[in-house]
Amino acid sequence: MLSERSSVDIHALHRQGFTISEIARRTEHDRKTIRAYLNGERQPGVRVQAPDPFDEFVDYVAARLTEDPHLWVQTLLDELRPLGFTGSYPTLTRQIRARSLRPACLACSHVTKRANAVIEHPPGEETQFDWLELPDPPAGWAFPRKNAYLLVGSLAHSGVWRAVLSPSMDVPHLLAAMTTLLTLLGGLTKVWRFDRMATVLHPVTKDLTPMFAAFAKHHGVQAIVCRPRSGNRKGVVEKNNHTAAQRWWRNLADELTLEQAQASVEAFARSQDDRPREDLDGKTTAAAMFPNERLRPLPPVVFPVIITEERTATRQALIDWRGNRYSVPPELAAAKVIVHQRLGVDTIDVATTSGAVVARHRVAEPGLGVTIRDTGHVTALEAIALASAPPGRPHRRKERIPPGPAALRAAAVLTGTTTAPSTVIDLAAYEQAAKNRNTLR
Structure with missing residues (x-):
């Protein structure tokens, strides 16, 4: 870039008859730069901006x-x-x-602010749990409600977290999601911390619900519920909820199945283990702090929880369950059924809406996309399908079928025409004609 003074100098030298090469030598500038300023392609004092890759x-x-x-x-x-x-x-x-x-965003311009403090968490002391409501799940998940639910569990000391997708927040689904979540985290801390969710704390008695209390006893941990209006007390899991909602759920593709989405959130949570953290020794990462947790091992036996979900059978008498398809009796095709599965058991029971169990299947690995049919269901379905099929072969698309006798008679009535005379002549008439002919001779 040339200044105004330098621009005046090169224009003066050019008027005096100096060549561009001579002006460049005298002013110690490039010849292309001198030529650009003399031709008016560049302005003094204005720097040429390089193309911005953004x-x-x-x-x-x-x-x-x-x-x-x-x-x-x-x-x-x-x-x-x-x-x-x-x-x-x-x-x-x-x-x-x-x-x-x-x-x-004018709608969010008013935001309340309140004081908060950083709480120190000893290693292996506390795991924080919280539900994250996810609106507008993909239609392929076929969830009974308009929301999906993500149970997030965070180790308060290291900040390592994992999450499990669920179609419901009721007690069986909470305990089933926690069972999977504890396996993903790798063990138990001394304390579990929750907000005042009705599945953990009874809204009337203000005591732990019986089933959740039994679940906590089974794992040998202490369950603590936050005080009212004290959501910041479990800030570790709240921050991870925010991260999962904004960085994972916000741009999740519609074509992912539920099993693929679960694998996606697990991979995303693992990628967050390398995020920077601070401890007493300075800056570190969540993954580096995780070995200090020294989590206790999980019980060898899974807590007996029965998951119950409603399904609608297809016309082929199949139901979807955890990314696979299982057969039901053909009488239940296109009907609603109830699926029961007990944690730790590799079978599912299919029952009618009245509660009668009509099928039992050994479950396959979730997300394989396999179809498992009972032999009796296949035989019964084929028998029903064949019995309801019309007799004879089906018509071809380009088959020629002209009007038949019934259609022609109906057409004759409509048009008022008579049927064509018969071409069959009685032989007795020929015989009589022959006799008459012989008599005349």
């Missing part, structure tokens, strides 16, 4: 932030990586601020 991503970023003003920059960075963006998190933040790409 320009090609501006439209996408602006569109996403217009659709979702609260979208995390880290979540946006996760979306931009597959699109070819190679910049860092600070670069993306700077570009959004410099270009004013994030609109203001």
Whole structure:
């Protein structure tokens, strides 16, 4: 970039007849630079801006932030990586601020603020649990409600967390999700902390519910419920809930099955183990703090919980269960049935809505997409299908079927025409005609 003084000098030398090469030698500038200023292609005092690689991503970023003003920059960075963006998190933040790409959300302009403090958690002391409601789950999951539910469990000391998807928040589904969650975390702490959910704390007696109390006794832990309006007391799991909602659920693809989504959230939670943390020795990571937890082993026997869910059988007398399909009696095709499964048992029972068990299957590995049929169900289904099939062969699409005798008679009545005369002549008439002919001779 040339200053105004330098621009005046090169124009003066050019008027005096000096060549561009001579002016470049005298002013110690490049010949292309001298030629650009003399031709008016560049202005003194104005620096030529290099092409900004972020320009090609501006439209996408602006569109996403217009659709979702609260979208995390880290979540946006996760979306931009597959699109070819190679910049860092600070670069993306700077570009959004410099270009004013994030609109203001008037609906959320009023936010309450309250004081909070950092609570120290000894290793192996506490695990925090909380439900995260996930609105608008993919239609392929066929959940009975409009929401899916994610049970998040966080180790309070290290911050390591895992999560389990569930179609319901009732007591059996809570205990089943906790059983899976404790396996994912790898063991038990001394204390479990919850908010005041009705499945844990009875809303009337303010005591633990009998089934959850039995579940806690089975694992040998102490269950603590937060005081009213003290959600920040379990801030570790609340922060992880926020992360799961904003960085995993927000851009989850519609085509994922429930089993694929569960694998996805498990992989995402494991990727969060490397996030930076702070302890008394300085900066570290959640994965580095995890060995200090020294979790107790899980009981060798699973707590007996029976999961009950409603399903609608298909016309082929099949039901979906954990990513696989199982047969039911053909009389229940397109009907509602109730599926029961006890934790720790590798079979499921299928019952009618009145409670009569009509089928039992050994469950396959979830998410395999296999179909398991009972031999008796197959035979009965084929018999019913064949009995209800029409006799004779089916018609071909291009088969020629002209009007038959019944249709022709009906057409004659409609048109008022008589039927064509018969072409069959009685032989007796021929014989009489022959006799008459002989008599005349």
